[in-house]
Amino acid sequence: MRMKGKNVIVTGGASGIGLASVERCLQEGASVVIADLEGSDGQARAAELDDRYDGRCLFKACDVTDTAQVDRLFEETVAELGSVEAVFNNAGIGGITPSDEVTDEDFLRIIDINLNGVFRVARAALKVMYRQGGGSIVNCASILGVFGQSQTAAYTAAKGGVVNMTRTLGIEAATKGVRVNAIGPGYIDTPLLEALDDDMIEGLISLHPMGRLGRAEEVANAFLFLASDEASFVTGTTLMVDGGFTAGKS
Incomplete structure (x- = not known):
């Protein structure tokens, strides 16, 4: 088992890519904390997985826009489990609005969750x-x-910041035994896409040379690799899990 004896925190772990990553780590022997918003499905998902995986899954409420909550997440995890070997900094939201119609409030909210929140958790x-x-x-x-x-x-803007911040953190942490990487998912078949009609889904599929959407477990597998000792010489990079999207047009 690649993660046996390791303790993992997954933010945004109550659904989609986060939940798939939680389960993959449990399958590989880790103990996992699902961190998600109070009122999310995290408590129920953790209870289900805890029953299936020998008491190795728990839930902790955390809003990544709140530094005190983020710091408490790590303090409580260390107090209860003893250590944190891996973190999937996964919490985030989307947003599609013409730039001339974006309000300050909406812009700053997306930045605060998707970029500032990633930094708070990484710190x-x-x-x-x-x-x-x-x-x-x-x-x-x-x-x-x-x-x-x-x-x-x-x-x-937020995700571009995450990519470059990952490079910087990877360099900074390398001499202290800590690796920092990122994953760049393409369009993944998760509940976030359920509101789209068939034509929009087909349009998204057509953007990927492999001719389909990704699956949450495929991103989870990439996280598992980067989190494990198998990636011991990998840091400061972004692994694209995108069916060829960023390779260019076919």
């Missing part, structure tokens, strides 16, 4: 991992961290 993780002498942080970026797309100014 708290680094403090713990530096004391331990090692660990792995994986940030969730996006294809839109390296490509532009109309009507997503705040989202692309």
